[in-house]
Amino acid sequence: MLTIGKFKKMVARAGREVGAREKEFSRLDAEAGGDGDHGTAIVAAFRAMQTVEGADFKSYLKSLSEALQSSACGSTSTLYGSWLEGMGEAVGEAVMELDAEGVAAMFSGGLEEIGFVTRAREGHKTLMDALIPATRVLSEAVKNADAGIAFSAAAEAAEAGAMATCAMQAKYGRAKNLGERSIGPRDAGAASMACIFNAFAHEAKLN
Amino acid sequence: MLTIGKFKKMVARAGREVGAREKEFSRLDAEAGGDGDHGTAIVAAFRAMQTVEGADFKSYLKSLSEALQSSACGSTSTLYGSWLEGMGEAVGEAVMELDAEGVAAMFSGGLEEIGFVTRAREGHKTLMDALIPATRVLSEAVKNADAGIAFSAAAEAAEAGAMATCAMQAKYGRAKNLGERSIGPRDAGAASMACIFNAFAHEAKLN
Amino acid sequence: MPMKKFINDPQNLTAELLEGLEICFSNKIRIVSDKIVCRANPKSDDKVAVITLGGAGHEPALSGFVGEGMLDASVVGDIFAAPGAPKVLEALRMFKREAGIILVTLNHAGDRMSAGKALRDAAKEGIKVVEIVTSEDISAGIDADPEDRRGLAGCVPLYKVLGAAAEKGMGIDEIVELGERFNRQMATLAVAMTGCTHPQNGDPVAVLPDDEMEIGMGQHGEAGGGRSKILTADETAKRMIEQLIKATDVNSGDNVMLLINGVGATTLMEQLIVYRAASKILAERGIVLTDGWCGEMLTVQEMAGFQMILCKLDADHIELLKAPAAAPYWSA
């Protein structure tokens, strides 16, 4: 269902697509009352991951997570770092191709680990609003569809979750002090998370 | 020729006319590369002089000079303060009305004293470019004309001197570092000095 | 259009500013392992170590307060961004000791998450460390959950109290008690007139209308409190100090420390005018101004505004605040 080679291409594509939208993510961060640097942070995170190697899922994800956490800073470092860390912990040793169950387990593991570092859940206007539904949809969809279709469904869920943050009031992160004024713009982290799932989907559909 | 009562009215009028042009004098200071506060300084100087009393020329001028120097700050304090101080020193004790010679002596004394505190002379783009010709013309004109006409001639000379500073390069004061870039705008101090002589002339002409 | 800032490659800001700090204060601090700023003359191992973490771009905070009688180390992130958990863990390993470590974390999501992760790992390794979280910003309301309040410049006098106590050789429990008491007894409010430019991406953070100010703005220009038309210095000081008095519950006869922290473009002239106004209100109420300072401690680039910090002082705090200190930007 998903080879390590394909997954590396998905990560690389996510890096490119996030990179193209750097300014937008920073602007969203500023608009919702944050410090206007989420684009800078997420781009730095993907830059740190660019040269990472690893023959199988476990070692690749572990290296990604370490590279990200030691080079990138801010909330992004721990949040995305823990996500990748959890994904790596959920796959077996030396696995180079995942079946449907393996994909579901990997993404569920990521969500679980990120859940340890933040109390934020759906409705709190954070990246969790994109990640939670995307993970849920992906885990279901892989059972009956190929990777391309499953990731597309996940990307749609992530995008819908990100859009839904517009109407929310921030509860976590630097935007929370804005109170009602945080209502309106999308959450920056949710937007970048949706962008990542979207890139995964585009890449998964190829070939 | 000039009574103490009339002279007090001239000073009061100068205060009003300078006050109305405060912004302009500050702007000129800034444009010629100064620190943009000559209007503020000259207005503060006249404010300090507003409540000054004195029955005769000598005591009135002495009080004006002291009030100005102790309340006003910057170049204006010492320059205008010395001018008034020199004027006071040049008139006799308890004089309440000056003849033509007395007026000439008073203004020449002012010019002499200000000459002790600065090396600036005509052509150096300072208030001296207005004060020197105005004093010269006044001293001549009082010999053959009434106060109104004599002060009008002095005011014209001051105005011409102030306008001539446009073409000059600053040699003294805070504008001097600007070098050639100080060419163009009038010198702020010369402009305020011309304004004072103009007010003197208007008031002298009345009655 | 280039930013109106004296910088080189925006990616290197943090590394370069730390290098400058090390050169300028070579007798006081040194940089270890890239982004850990330590004392040039470390104190002995039998004393409690005091460490903090946080983003850069707030100079002199946090690294300017590393030195004799204050911090043993600061773990630096990038501009406005907490260091990653691995760096924090590395510093904890470096200062592992019987006497223990106190880690001061300002309550911001990134800092909390990095510290939290590092602390979990440190615990597994048997490193003795106690975390003190500052969250003295009262803009979310006096009764707000501490978890919902931000840590502003109040960390600076806390570093002083902790550092002095550690220098004296006190045990970790006693220091933590003293520190937590100081922490509970302080409150901060911030006010902003203009936003700033993010020095890495050149974009504006927190734009304010030409005729408005905002009380309650955070460390990076994050909004928070109430916007109003521009008030006079006296009126601004009054609104702020009254809320701080309420929050710290100080009364006639109590000793306090009052700090004004300029965040960037607001001049010391203005800060002193505000200090004057606030201290007069304290005096009117019989509150005793025992200690204080006015100047830049924790800045937010070229933002115009300041933070006002009021700390109720107990006798032991008063003594510790006066103890010797020799950090680059704090001496006593």
Place this chain on the structure above:
Amino acid sequence: MPMKKFINDPQNLTAELLEGLEICFSNKIRIVSDKIVCRANPKSDDKVAVITLGGAGHEPALSGFVGEGMLDASVVGDIFAAPGAPKVLEALRMFKREAGIILVTLNHAGDRMSAGKALRDAAKEGIKVVEIVTSEDISAGIDADPEDRRGLAGCVPLYKVLGAAAEKGMGIDEIVELGERFNRQMATLAVAMTGCTHPQNGDPVAVLPDDEMEIGMGQHGEAGGGRSKILTADETAKRMIEQLIKATDVNSGDNVMLLINGVGATTLMEQLIVYRAASKILAERGIVLTDGWCGEMLTVQEMAGFQMILCKLDADHIELLKAPAAAPYWSA
């Protein structure tokens, strides 16, 4: 539109800021006769007094440097405006003593005229006083007549040298020789990115185009040197330090002090980056960085820019710079 400044009546700025300074540093300074800032604990009469004069709006300068081991008094004018001659004379009378007084005047027209007038009157009264005029700005050219150069923030380390020497009980001739030597051996260049607002009239001083900076700008935004497109920190530092090295004629093996004085909105982050770049060039040439500091000493409201000051140090200067000092904004 109100200014984006925390002020009350613009006419009261100086009085209010001095009041704040006195409250905040009541253990260090006190205000005498309206605008004369003196030490709270004056030194004994048998030692030489060191006094300075100058406008306000440049905080912490000049009054922030009054204190043990530095200035005995500063005579304060109004915003950007020298005090009048009568105030200067009053201070000279106040400190009249056998040991003598040193009056430090920065070379600006207003300051020079007030000092000059006061000194003439003081001489008539038999007050023993020697004037030292600082004019270390080299923007008018290295060979420019000292009368045509401005006095910038170089006065601050000079206060330190003079104050320390006076505190030690040295005689006035010896102190003046030391001070004049220090004075001759220092040079300053300023650079600005933006102008500032005059806090009394709200008008802009020195507007710079969006993409330009100016090396050689004076203490109040007065223009002077060359405008250029915005340069990197490293390039700016290089251009400035090279001119300063030439002006002070320092060579391999010489000891120097390097100071970066932020004038307002330029962050300490940037100042440290510039410090790093300039000190590297000194190191390349074998010039020994013996002392230094980075931060705000003499500001120009919210102007963005800084002054770089290089002082060639003799052995006696090195020692005096290290001597104890306890002014509000300088401790050693």
